[in-house]
Amino acid sequence: xPTVAVNTSELFHILGKKYTFEEFDNLCFDFGLEAEVAxxxxxxxxxxxEQFKIEVPANRYxxxxxxxxxxxxxxxxxxxxxxxxxxVPPASGKRQQLKILPATAQVRPFAVAAVLRxxxxxxxxxxxxxxxxxxxxxxxxxxxxLVAIGTHDLDTVQGPFVYDAKPPADIKFKALxxxxxxxxxxLMELYSVDSHLKPYLPIIQDKPxxxxxxxxxxxxLSMPPIINGEHxxxxxxxxxxxxxxxxxxxxxxxxxxxxxxxxxxxxCEQPFVIEQAEVIQPDGTTLVYPELPYRxxxxxxxxxxxxxxxxxxxxxxxxxxxxxxxxxxAINGGQNVKVEVPPTRADVLHFCDIWEDVxxxxxxxxxxxxxxxxxxxxxxxxxxxxxxxMRAEICAAGFTEVLTFALxxxxxxxxxxxxxxxTTNAVHIANPKTLSFQVARTTLLxxxxxxxxxxxxMPLPLKxxxxxxxxxxxxxxxxxxxxxxxxxxVNYNKSSGFEVIHGLLDRIMQLLLVPPAQDGTGYCIQAxxxxxxxxxxxxxxxxxxxxxxxxxVLHPDVITGFDLNLPCAALEINLEALQ
Amino acid sequence: xxxxxxxxxxxxxxxxxxxQEVELTPEMISKGTWKEKSFxxxxxxxxxxxxxCGHLHPLLKVRAEYRQIFLEMGFTEMPTNNFIESSFWNFDxxxxxxxxxxxxxxxxxxxxxxxxxxxxxxxxxxxVRQVHSKGGYGSQGYGYDWSLDEAxxxxxxxxxxxxxxxxLYKAAQQKPFxxxxxxSIDRVFRNENLDxxxxxxxxxxxxxxxxxxLTLGDLIGTINAFFMKLGIKNIKFKPAYNPYTEPSMxxxxxxxxxxxxxxxxxxxxxxxxxxxxxxxxxxVTAIAWGLSLERPTMIKYKVSNIRDLIGPKVDLQMVYxxxxxxxxx
Numbered sequence: 001x002p003t004v005a006v007n008t009s010e011l012f013h014i015l016g017k018k019y020t021f022e023e024f025d026n027l028c029f030d031f032g033l034e035a036e037v038a039x040x041x042x043x044x045x046x047x048x049x050e051q052f053k054i055e056v057p058a059n060r061y062x063x064x065x066x067x068x069x070x071x072x073x074x075x076x077x078x079x080x081x082x083x084x085x086x087x088v089p090p091a092s093g094k095r096q097q098l099k100i101l102p103a104t105a106q107v108r109p110f111a112v113a114a115v116l117r118x119x120x121x122x123x124x125x126x127x128x129x130x131x132x133x134x135x136x137x138x139x140x141x142x143x144x145x146l147v148a149i150g151t152h153d154l155d156t157v158q159g160p161f162v163y164d165a166k167p168p169a170d171i172k173f174k175a176l177x178x179x180x181x182x183x184x185x186x187l188m189e190l191y192s193v194d195s196h197l198k199p200y201l202p203i204i205q206d207k208p209x210x211x212x213x214x215x216x217x218x219x220x221l222s223m224p225p226i227i228n229g230e231h232x233x234x235x236x237x238x239x240x241x242x243x244x245x246x247x248x249x250x251x252x253x254x255x256x257x258x259x260x261x262x263x264x265x266x267x268c269e270q271p272f273v274i275e276q277a278e279v280i281q282p283d284g285t286t287l288v289y290p291e292l293p294y295r296x297x298x299x300x301x302x303x304x305x306x307x308x309x310x311x312x313x314x315x316x317x318x319x320x321x322x323x324x325x326x327x328x329x330a331i332n333g334g335q336n337v338k339v340e341v342p343p344t345r346a347d348v349l350h351f352c353d354i355w356e357d358v359x360x361x362x363x364x365x366x367x368x369x370x371x372x373x374x375x376x377x378x379x380x381x382x383x384x385x386x387x388x389x390m391r392a393e394i395c396a397a398g399f400t401e402v403l404t405f406a407l408x409x410x411x412x413x414x415x416x417x418x419x420x421x422x423t424t425n426a427v428h429i430a431n432p433k434t435l436s437f438q439v440a441r442t443t444l445l446x447x448x449x450x451x452x453x454x455x456x457x458m459p460l461p462l463k464x465x466x467x468x469x470x471x472x473x474x475x476x477x478x479x480x481x482x483x484x485x486x487x488x489x490v491n492y493n494k495s496s497g498f499e500v501i502h503g504l505l506d507r508i509m510q511l512l513l514v515p516p517a518q519d520g521t522g523y524c525i526q527a528x529x530x531x532x533x534x535x536x537x538x539x540x541x542x543x544x545x546x547x548x549x550x551x552x553v554l555h556p557d558v559i560t561g562f563d564l565n566l567p568c569a570a571l572e573i574n575l576e577a578l579q
Numbered sequence: 580x581x582x583x584x585x586x587x588x589x590x591x592x593x594x595x596x597x598x599q600e601v602e603l604t605p606e607m608i609s610k611g612t613w614k615e616k617s618f619x620x621x622x623x624x625x626x627x628x629x630x631x632c633g634h635l636h637p638l639l640k641v642r643a644e645y646r647q648i649f650l651e652m653g654f655t656e657m658p659t660n661n662f663i664e665s666s667f668w669n670f671d672x673x674x675x676x677x678x679x680x681x682x683x684x685x686x687x688x689x690x691x692x693x694x695x696x697x698x699x700x701x702x703x704x705x706x707v708r709q710v711h712s713k714g715g716y717g718s719q720g721y722g723y724d725w726s727l728d729e730a731x732x733x734x735x736x737x738x739x740x741x742x743x744x745x746x747l748y749k750a751a752q753q754k755p756f757x758x759x760x761x762x763s764i765d766r767v768f769r770n771e772n773l774d775x776x777x778x779x780x781x782x783x784x785x786x787x788x789x790x791x792x793l794t795l796g797d798l799i800g801t802i803n804a805f806f807m808k809l810g811i812k813n814i815k816f817k818p819a820y821n822p823y824t825e826p827s828m829x830x831x832x833x834x835x836x837x838x839x840x841x842x843x844x845x846x847x848x849x850x851x852x853x854x855x856x857x858x859x860x861x862x863v864t865a866i867a868w869g870l871s872l873e874r875p876t877m878i879k880y881k882v883s884n885i886r887d888l889i890g891p892k893v894d895l896q897m898v899y900x901x902x903x904x905x906x907x908x
Contacts, residue, residue, distance in 0.1 A: 359795055371804060400895060402891070407768070479663050481693055485660065
């Protein structure tokens with residue numbers, strides 16, 4: 001969930017009231033935000049300047065800056081009417097132009113642009129402007145892979161602008177905060193040790209051409225998505241801002257552009273009036289941005305009432321929606337509400353997004369709590385029912401239950417059990433952070449042996465068990481893998497206690513009504529070889545002729561491999577085969 | 580100076596030495612000799628001998644309690660015994676877009692072998708493709724190119740909601756639709772940074788109701804009934820965001836010890852973009868809520884490090900000493 005750090009003094013100034021933390025927390029709770037007092041160490045503001053960290057929903061790009069949060073809360077509190085965002089051609093009549101050249105299709109095909117005319121920055125709003133771009137980059141732009149934002153001092157450059165893609169050696173400019181010009185290849189080298197920019201290099205590094213935007217005089221504005229040029233950088237004195245967003249996802253680029261201009265349009269001389277720019281496509285067509293789309297949706301008042309479980313008038317509903325930032329009015333004698341979805345609400349995809357806002361403004365905690373009339377007879381999942389019955393019985397037999405991890409290292413299910421990994425039929429994980437998550441376990445033994453290790457000082461004998469799932473590859477399943485419910489039990493003591501484990505097996509079979517029989521009508525055990533077990537002390541468990549598991553005394557190398565030192569008898573069976 | 584004492588026979592005076600018996604023996608009973616013996620006083624202040632017994636794992640005792648609560652409320656248990664899931668069921672069918680951060684390799688465990696799922700209900704898959712890329716069913720959609728390759732990628736499921744999706748799809752194929760109440764409590768996997776309260780694997784509890792005309796009030800009422808059985812009253816709901824539910828609500832309750840509201844669960848109404856492509860009738864709403872098994876257990880048993888509760892580092896003495904699980908006490 002994205003968080004925005006705000007200075008409380010600025011926040012209260014915007015809201016027109018000094019809140020206690022509790023009051024503000026309650027307001028956030030009702031609206032759907034979460035606030036906490038920022039610790040000094042978070043290092044965002046000046047020392048001594050109190051800050052709140054406000055967590056905002058991941059789909060609310062319009063709440064990623066103090067301007068957006070303040071505006072939304074004021075509208076929610078009915079202290080402000082939602083502003084109308086307009087995009088207009090410039091006073092001179094001639095729009096700024098950004099021409100997209102065909103080479104960009106190889107690396108980053110889309111671009112949009114707009115102008116913030118006669119804007120006035122303060123230190124706070126300037127910082128907020130940079131922060132918003134950063135948040136959008138991390139969030140909807142998916143760390144600049146989908147969209148990258150570049151903002152420039154329009155008065156330092158000359159349109160028309162060109163968006164091209166050139167071989168790295170052919171791009172040379174003075175990048176932001178640099179003192180001399182570098183080629184793009186040199187910049188890649190330079191930034192390979194810059195912790196802030198390094199993560200973005202792979203986005204274009206291996207491409208034959210890199211994106212670049214330059215003006216009519218060849219001055220480079222930016223090399224998206226890596227870095228802007230020093231020449232056009234924004235300062236506190238900047239009055240006119242040229243915004244360009246390059247992208248691999250056009251939908252998101254449009255949302256990002258609309259977000260930046262609606263948020264910071266408030267500082268323009270004509271607030272919320274954004275100057276249009278033209279983007280000429282490679283095929284010659286011209287698109288005008290920003291779009292700032294408003295659309296109307298009509299909702300049925302009684303339908304919304306039914307879905308929430310309330311009974312309010314169309315007028316009341318329209319008022320609630322207006323408080324949520326969507327100007328609305330009751331129509332058709334109050335039977336419907338016409339809702340205007342503004343460009344700041346890109347999160348509104350469907351009617352359900354609208355009626356949710358009605359419910360939020362009404363207050364979730366003001367609703368009547370009802371129990372649905374859904375009459376159903378419950379069924380247990382048979383395997384889980386059997387598992388819980390067996391857990392209780394094995395516990396009654398004197399064994400203690402453990403709960404271990406389903407993920408482990410390759411060694412755990414292979415080398416440490418004296419088996420080869422290729423015979424395990426295990427599912428392998430692609431991106432483990434550590435060795436502990438290399439595979440999904442194919443046997444419950446490693447987990448229970450590790451538990452023994454961590455409890456070596458407990459009184460003997462240690463009799464442990466677990467009934468849980470292991471995982472195998474399986475072509476017959478739609479995903480190519482299946483779970484299998486296993487039961488494992490160990491007896492760890494000065495003497496191995498094979499007879500103890502064998503006795504438990506007999507008890508399990510008795511509980512499942514499988515009689516002992518050598519002729520294939522019940523169960524029996526048959527001596528077998530298995531590298532995990534001590535030679536001559538291992539047996540296959542056969543139920544009606546089929547092997548359902550093994551029991552035996554663990555091989556000393558297995559014991560020492562798990563850092564244990566006493567003999568151990570173990571039993572592992574496939575419970576599903578005994579259902 | 581002389582000191583003199585006057586001594587007289589007390590009631591217990593005897594001219595023979597007798598030892599006090601410790602225990603009643605079978606011989607004493609059959610011969611009746613107990614009548615002539617005196618027995619040593621018991622020390623009732625000491626402890627007895629603990630019977631030798633097995634013990635169930637504390638977390639799984641809590642799981643059994645939750646299972647019981649759902650069954651008492653008429654919820655049927657879903658088959659969740661599949662840790663490996665395809666991105667399609669885990670994300671796409673839930674209307675979670677393909678460029679969503681949760682699908683990043685640093686949040687999700689992807690599988691290298693078997694890397695891809697190979698079977699899908701193709702008619703339904705095309706509808707999912709449509710609603711993601713172009714919209715429909717009353718939705719604007721996300722406006723991006725939906726990729727089948729992305730949907731095929733196998734992963735360790737990040738939530739049991741993937742199983743809920745499969746079950747709702749199955750329920751939708753049954754004509755006419757019959758309302759359902761489902762639950763599950765099973766393992767999920769997150770590739771996040773680990774700390775005292777976070778592990779790569781934990782258990783998720785999920786409840787679902789799908790029926791005609793369910794309201795937000797019904798969701799709140801059902802969740803309230805569920806938490807009442809846990810002894811938790813006075814819950815509050817806060818607007819939240821999940822990619823696959825709208826409205827979404829976080830569930831809070833007042834923690835006496837911490838003196839503040841703590842989050843105890845998440846809930847919502849599944850989006851139409853998820854239900855309609857499955858073929859569920861228009862008037863059917865599906866409400867759902869979930870919470871983790873570990874968190875309330877850690878709070879109840881005052882465990883501060885999750886590794887003390889789940890995994891091989893569990894202290895067996897804690898398991899031996901753990902009381903019966905009564906969630907409403």
